[in-house]
Amino acid sequence: MFGIFFASGFAALAYQIYFAKKLALVFGSQSSATYTVLAIYMAGMAIGAAIGAGVAKRTRFPVRMYAMAELAIALYCLCTPYIFSFAHDIYLMIAVGYRPDSGSLVIYQVLLGALVLLFPTILMGLTFPLLVRAVADSKSCMASISWFYSANTFGAASGALLSGYLIIPALGMNGTLWLSSAIDIMVALLAFLLVSETKTVDNLPAQEQGKTDLLAQGSYRFGLFVLLIVGALTMMMEVSTIHLLAVVIGNSTYAFSLMLTCFLAGLALGGKYAGKASKRSTNEQLNDALFLLTCTILCSTFLWHLSSLYFYGLAKSTVPYSFWFREFLRAIPAIIIALPPAFAIGALYPVSMTIASKGQHDGIGFPSAINTLGNIAGVLLAGFLLLPAIGGFYTSLLCGVVAFTLLLIATWKSRDKSVPALQQYGSAIAATILLIACPKQLDLNAIATGINTYFKPTYYAGWKMIDHAESADGGLTAVMAQTEQGKEFKTLTTNGKFQGNNVMEAGSEMLAQAGFGLIPMLHLNNYDNALVIGYGTGVTAMAIHESGFKSMEVVDLSRDLVNIANRHFADVNQNLATKPGVSFLYTDGRNHLSLTDKKYDLIAIQLSSIWFAGAASLYNQEFYALAKSRLAEKGVLKQWFQTAHMSKQNLRVMIASLSQSFRYVWIYNVGKQGAMIASNSPDAFPDAAKEKHLLAMADNQTMKNYLALYKNGIASISGAQVLNPEQVKQMLALSETILSNDDNLLLEYSTPKGNAMRDEEFKDNIDYLKSFARSPYVNLKQAATEPASTSR
Structure with missing residues (x-):
């Protein structure tokens, strides 16, 4: 089952890459269209999870239903080149004559995006509740959630890495789609042929049908609240981290595959960690996970300046002229910065999901939908509001503050007079100290150097940044300035990469x-x-x-x-x-x-x-x-x-x-x-x-x-x-x-x-x-x- 859901995650991520790239050609690659498509994708997953909750409770054959869903996804995706072409034709009929940056077009993008994406994404959302229900007789609720969550995200991380670096360059977009569909069909056939369903909802022993995870004694409503907020934090951290990493390691298509891989791998490792047997209550595990999340987010604020020193060090050495070796060097800061917070989020998900589902295998659909709604809110909030208003660094810092607040609430709710105060409040005290100590601003001069492109110092490295702006569309746009012999020389950069300058000399740009x-x-x-x-x-x-x-x-x-x-x-x-x-x-x-x-x-x-x-x-x-x-x-x-x-x-x-x-x-x-x-x-x-x-x-x-x-x-x-x-x-x-x-x-x-x-x-x-x-x-x-x- 682990291998089946791993392969399913691999295919799902490849589908998502295909959908994103193709719909960018339909609706445009501006952030409004990109985030609209992503929100529709997640909305479909949320609807599917909610539907899956009801299906999982009623069906006697959850694995068979899962296999049918995967098969339907594969068959639909095989048709998407024609479906997207049809959607493009409709969009052009409607939108021709509008200003391409008109807000009115968002309405059409939502409607057409829903038309082409909701069917497969609803089916994708169905699969998780069905598989968790299928193993109700053999695993605790938390173990089941952790097991399948980590399997799926490990598959997604592998899909991000292999699709970005090998499969798309070798097979192209349609070849990648066909391969993903073939994997999904194989998953469906294996689920039909190899998975035993001798135990069903009808023939499970009565004590197993009514079994509730003994550890899941936390607050149901608070669990849902945590899932909603953590869902938002997940996407806010992903958007802000990838935004800043594009400045640090570059913004080629390979760099974005690398960043996404690191984030997904962190989620998978965290989910796997959470699934280890623990004698502690879910409240204690929840507090530990929130403390870990707070610390990893706040600690990441120290790492951005260190990453600039890392590239300065590389610029002073002789880096081999190897694309793969240089990608490995770029991967190091991406792993160090992106993976720990993602690990904490991955560790928090199964715990909060267990609380929100009351420890019942057939109760995870609605909490999963709530988490996905948080994802939608997070990506829209970060992309449209926070990045332009406060920038990527302060968005990350805000995430740390929100995680810290959740930790304080969880600590207060689980207080116990019989437990020593230091033991109860030690995590909150440590997190408070870290919040006070962490840097409150980022030296953009230090990271926007452009060294990551050629691993050589740019002529404007060390110049003063006199103006900048951040947004999802423009990344980090900055003006670097240096005064020489009474004249101010300026260079315009995007994510540290040269755009142009004001040098009026022979031989200049x-x-x-x-x-x-x-x-x-x-x-x-x-x-x-x-x-x-x-x-x-x-x-x-x-x-x-x-x-x-x-x-x-x-x-x-x-x-x-x-x-x-x-x-x-x-x-x-x-x-x-x-x-x-x-x-x-x-x-x-x-x-x-x-x-x-x-x-x-x-x-x-x-x-x-x-x-x-x-x-x-x-x-x-x-x-x-x-x-x-x-x-x-x-x-x-x-x-x-x-x-x-x-x-x-x-x-x-x-x-x-x-x-x-x-x-x-x-x-x-x-x-x-x-x-x-x-x-x-x-x-x-x-x-x-x-x-x-x-x-x-x-x-x-x-x-x-x-x-x-x-x-x-x-x-x-x-x-x-x-x-x-x-x-x-x-x-x-x-x-x-x-x-x-x-x-x-x-x-x-x-x-x-x-x-x-x-x-x-x-x-x-x-x-x-x-x-x-x-x-x-x-x-x-x-x-x-x-x-x-x-x-x-």
Whole structure:
């Protein structure tokens, strides 16, 4: 039975990852949509647990019912690619024309999310009460809860780790779904064939049917209250811990799998620990578990600064250029910080569940639903209110205070005059001392260094953080500043990773930031509507605006980043936010393109790193097909790509994926960074009129200081071309290239590995691209008429 529920937990976590990634493409990846989906998922589990309570009491064959539920889950999930596609079509029919950041869309997201998620999640919620009831004749209530809880969460932890690191990269999203469904079908068959159900509710001895765990003498109502609060604390701690760990260890898709694994493993180990036989009463065990929870949460507040010292130490040593070894190094602080509080929560769950169920195997359904309702409250409270208002550290500290309060209440309720005062109140006294001693603020300067990316010090490590904001969408957005020779230099960062700066010097990042806004002028015919995805410091968007667009929409997932950039980098983005015709939307770019019916003359995508979790979806086939449909007849797409820490194979994958939707693709290099220009219009080829328009920018007063940074002034832009369409076509024809799409997520899972590359492995990437520049420029409009040879 342990193995069956382990496998069930494994499959359930894989399903959850699949649901989350796919629904992010349906509803958008902004936090409002993400947390709405998660709340619906948990609501389904709560409903299922409540229904399971009644089913467990009435059925004579709980294991058979469990097997039927698992089989139904597997069959439904096999159909989810079609169900989600249908839901996406319905959502687009309803939502097209709405602002993508409109609160009205949440209503539709809730309704459609419920439509596709409630059926499988209700069935998932059913399984726990049924299996606990099935072993009523052989285990105490607490032992049963602990046994199945730890089995399921061990399976979930394994699913998080293996799905994130091995299964999805190897099999893709649909392959992972099929594997999970196959596991669930196997679980159902084993439950049908191998589990004996000779003892049923009808033929159990009378004394077993009425048996109540002798230890479960605590308060039923207080047990329910603890379950509700601990359910909320669980998600609040998960949200706040993962939020801060993204700053400490990075925010690639692998990092999030690692964080989730650590948290789930802690829950599983805690549940296993709670299941050990104890002669103590449940009240005493409850007090011990609450004391452990309070201490682990408060002790974790000491560890954030130590984690920064850990990475500083690694930066001063020579870390091997191995992706797997570096992931192991990232795992160490994740385990130390995330696992202990999760262990305490896992240890508390079976105890409080036993009290709330009155020690009866068929009484856990309603308490389980109450716990899940607490989960829903916790994720919504932390994601929408606490993170933006007080930040991740104070959210964790608040959790510690709440746990401490629960400990005081539990200690008071269980007081006994016959027991020495020190023995009764010693835990509360110790927790009080720890609460007083723990740090009350976090030095964000210390943790937002960006060292975790390359295990090397960033140039702004040690600078002063002069402004910051925290949110679920933006992570930790910060401005690092340093005054040198009377001038204040500023750098904008997200979770410690570079976004842009205000350095106006030759050879600085400003060449790329301004240049990527000017390159499209060599290909544009019309300057009516522009869409800029990704704001950064706003310099690229400013350059695009100065090129002459009447209307420009800027889309960024993080409102924090836009606000901070406009406060601190207005000198380099020329107060773009105040310019006529400029508007801002706060969502992900792909969601905006799905919902808008507008046609654009230019779509410019300017991200900071392709390896950020979710960012690579803007380099997939499906995104390019969507962008193509939103371009005007002579429209042009411009997209940044990194050349550093990027394998040559991934360069080919990006260019090939783009070329599948666009006939004409150009490659440029400005400031040691890359840009792809794409169009399906022959009129997008550079010509004398476009060159003249670009050269006229030399007289633009706003742009003069930027153009002075280039060796040859504005002429440097037209000379930045690396490959023209025919040369791109020939490069891709040399070998078959697998495309990146929403199923294989090739770039999302391969680009983070580039952060462990040696410099010599990527420093010649531009020369590699230039090596294909052999074809003459003549007759390219006729020559480059078909997509390059690629493989799906």
